[in-house]
Amino acid sequence: IRDDADTVADYVAEYIKARILQFAPTARRPFVIGLPTGSSPIGVYKRLVAFCADGSLSFKHVVSFNMDEYVGLPRDHPESYHSFMWHHLFKHIDIQPENVNILDGNAPDLQAECEKYEAKIQSYGGIELFLGGIGPDGHIAFNEPGSSLSSRTRVKTLAYETILANARFFGGDVAKVPMLALTVGVGTVMDAREVVVIITGASKANALAKCIEEGVNHMWTVSAIQTHSRSLVVCDDDATLEL
Ligand code: GLP
Numbered sequence: 603i604r605d606d607a608d609t610v611a612d613y614v615a616e617y618i619k620a621r622i623l624q625f626a627p628t629a630r631r632p633f634v635i636g637l638p639t640g641s642s643p644i645g646v647y648k649r650l651v652a653f654c655a656d657g658s659l660s661f662k663h664v665v666s667f668n669m670d671e672y673v674g675l676p677r678d679h680p681e682s683y684h685s686f687m688w689h690h691l692f693k694h695i696d697i698q699p700e701n702v703n704i705l706d707g708n709a710p711d712l713q714a715e716c717e718k719y720e721a722k723i724q725s726y727g728g729i730e731l732f733l734g735g736i737g738p739d740g741h742i743a744f745n746e747p748g749s750s751l752s753s754r755t756r757v758k759t760l761a762y763e764t765i766l767a768n769a770r771f772f773g774g775d776v777a778k779v780p781m782l783a784l785t786v787g788v789g790t791v792m793d794a795r796e797v798v799v800i801i802t803g804a805s806k807a808n809a810l811a812k813c814i815e816e817g818v819n820h821m822w823t824v825s826a827i828q829t830h831s832r833s834l835v836v837c838d839d840d841a842t843l844e845l
Contacts, residue, residue, distance in 0.1 A: 611645025627663035636732030661697035669743035673782035716755040732794035740822030744785035753787030811844035
């Protein structure tokens with residue numbers, strides 16, 4: 603628990619930096635990181651960019667897999683997760699573009715796209731560290747309430763609460779928010795050797811309480827981290843209101 607979103611971002615950015623620096627990459631085994639979108643990780647990305655700028659961190663041997671992407675939104679749409687990731691992180695760091703993996707929400711065969719993504723993660727020997735945020739309904743990635751806790755990458759219909767929560771990015775217009783997304787599954791996230799989740803703000807307080815103080819439950823999908831042997835929740839004071 604940290605005081606506020608800024609100190610949460612400080613902690614998580616330092617943590618990720620240390621994990622990348624500790625890791626001894628080889629040509630066949632780079633550091634594989636899973637990354638989220640949303641407002642929660644923006645402060646972390648800012649700090650990682652600053653570390654790269656001052657030379658204390660490099661992403662040369664890092665391969666990334668993003669959690670999710672909207673279906674049917676053009677890749678260059680300002681609210682696509684492709685745009686988000688390049689804008690907030692990738693274009694400012696030395697990651698090799700071919701090492702960036704983001705689901706293609708415009709693939710002609712969405713199911714095949716999801717299977718290919720899972721296979722590619724496996725081809726690197728899995729994900730070392732999966733960073734995540736959560737929705738106010740306790741979803742991780744786009745694993746909405748009711749998702750199987752062993753789910754894999756797939757097409758998902760967004761819950762109305764999520765569409766409402768994300769309408770702020772689409773000029774407040776609920777009708778403009780895509781109704782479908784591609785998302786890694788809860789099982790995909792839990793397969794990572796380590797899971798780090800950022801939870802900040804009073805709007806997430808109920809979800810934090812459900813996820814860590816109640817039972818593991820597919821209606822609050824991030825609660826699956828209770829079963830992970832190496833998981834870390836980094837939250838601010840406001841998010842702890844219901845604990
Ligand atoms: C979307 C993303 C999630 C993210 C959530 C929370 O639903 N698919 O991965 O955790 O937004 O976003 P924010 O951090 O803006 O609250």
